[in-house]
Amino acid sequence: MKHPALVLAVLALGACTSTYEGPKMPKGTALPPPAETAAKAPDISVDLMKQVTQRLSADDFEGRAPSTAVEPKVLDYIIAQFKAAGLQPGNHGKWLQPVPTVEITGKDFSPLAVTGNGKPMSFSFGDNYVAASYRVVPHTQVKDSELVFVGYGIDAPELGWNDYAGVDMHGKTAVILVNDPDYASKTEQGLFKGRRMTYYGRWTYKFEEAARQGATAALIIHDTFPAAYGWNVVNSSWTGAQYYVQTPTDGADQTKANGWVQKPVAEAILKAAGQNLAALSEAAKHKGFKAVPLGLKVSFGFDNGIRKSTSNNVVGVLPGKTRPDEYVLYSAHWDHLGHCTPDATGDDICNGAVDNATGVAALTAIAKANAEAGAAARSQVFLAVTLEESGLLGSEYYAANSIYPLDHTVGGVNMDALLPSPRARSYAMTGGDKSDLTSVFRDTLADEGLSEVPEDHSERGYYYRSDHFSFAKRGVPMFDVSRSTDLFEGGKAAGDKISEDYTAHHYHAPSDEYSDSWNWDGIVEDVDLYYALGRTLADSDFWPNWHEGDEFRAIRDKACAAATGGCHK
Secondary structure (H helix, E strand, O other): OOOOHHHHOOOOOOOOOOOOOOOOOOOOOOOOOHHHOOOOOOOOOHHHHHHHHHHHOOHHHOOOOOOOOOHHHHHHHHHHHHHHHOOEEOEOOEOEEEEEEEEEEEEOOOOEEEEOOOOOEEEOEOOOEEEEOOOOOOEEEEEEEEEEEOOOOOEEHHHOEEOOOOOOOEOEEEEEEOOOOOOOOOOOOOOOOOOOOOHHHOHHHHHHHHHHOOEOEEEEEOOHHHHOOOHHHHHHHHOOEEEEEOOOOOOOOOOOEEEEEOHHHHHHHHHHOOOOHHHHHHHHOOOOOOOEEEEEEEEEEEEEEEEEEEEEEEEEEEOOOOEEEEEEEEEEEOOOOEEOOOOOOOOOEEOOHHHHHHHHHHHHHHHHHHHHHOOOOEEEEEEEEOOOOOOOHHHHHHHHOOOOOHHHEEEEEEOOOOOOOOOEOEEEEOOOOOEOHHHHHHHHHHHHOOEEOOOOOHHHOHHHOOOHHHHHOOOOOEEOEEEOOOEOOOHHHHHHHHHHHHHHHOOOOOOOOOOOOOOOHHHHHHHHHHHHHHHHHHHOOOOOOEOOOOOOHHHHHHHHHHOOOOOOO
């Protein structure tokens, strides 16, 4: 996975439980009767999950790097498992959905030069700023572009908030604060959900919005606490190859360049403009903030090495018996890092057993369980997606080029990095109570004898960092749930130790390997829960929506209003 989200999200989960307030449903829809709310899984095949995990993480699969010589062998194996589980080819009679990608590697970066109000300033690449281009061009050049401080760079009509109001950004470079206006809150109360990060706080959104506003470039000001990681992470992530889904325009609708600047760099630039970063940051937290032209110009450039390639998603389907044109998704990414930095023994294969051979194993076991249970009312789609480690590109491509219409897609369940451990007492809903899916989650936990705990570090925006997000941002409500570390055997101390050991010693390392000594009880508990969540949606006539005021509600409402059938009820 792109980051240790599902592992880190459970590291410090407490044992407190949430109060169930009853279902929240859109008008005209209903959950199944209480006795049918949670769909109990047939026995999940542990042997099947062991077999799939062990095979996918074997050395001869070379860490499952996409677009390499080993990919066809990996795909053949997954297809064979999908067939054996009872699935049908899910892409118009085919198992594969090609995902065209482009790799862009920046090189020969010039300094970031700022001119205009006194002595020119120059900031070096890497130590002071980083940048990349979403455009497939051999050279990127930003020249004498006016700098405009745009606060948090948010345009949220449903909240009556627009940091770009009254400013024409064409030809200009947006200087943007990281996270969203409520990030320092101690609670989750506030226009932007208080401490809990919204999508408007994610750096991906800020670059997308700057492009929509017509900006030439966008620069985010790095600050460790609201970013949730240090400059070292930014530097390492932005100084190598960047991967994108190919588009018909080769990214021509994007900014010329996107990047980050160190906080002291931003302070120096604003001081030269006669401004103060702290004062402007405080002003930007309040509704009605107006963008501030800085009276300075920025220039920088770099060359781009370009490589285009194609990887593949694997798509299987179980057709529904009464409403086959309505769909429930299950997703897990099959890719990992391939060959990586060798360990002390010289092993350079990052096998990705936990991340994410376990997810594909769960996907296969859930498919088999559903096939054995018989067809659900709705069709169920099983996606083994590629290029998650490169930025959620496989799920992004499917969501942008959906085989099954998103306005006919009820919702779904994503599975990523299932950690071997004993069973846990509780689970967290990553992203918090964003949609009507919370009611299904709480009913299912109750049926399983489990409790709910709040997501830890909600300010870090984990909901926006795994494959389900590619669907959520297009309006499809998606489950992302994580097992807590409060174990039935050994309690929280034992659970924390297991999670911390994986994160410190095995995450994205050659030692993430399959072992016969794994305890599968926690993974089986996960898969039972995932099965119940998805099967409940598949057997009901429930059309979940995002809660009023959620950042994805307007997208879903617009899609449903325009749909024929599907979520237009």
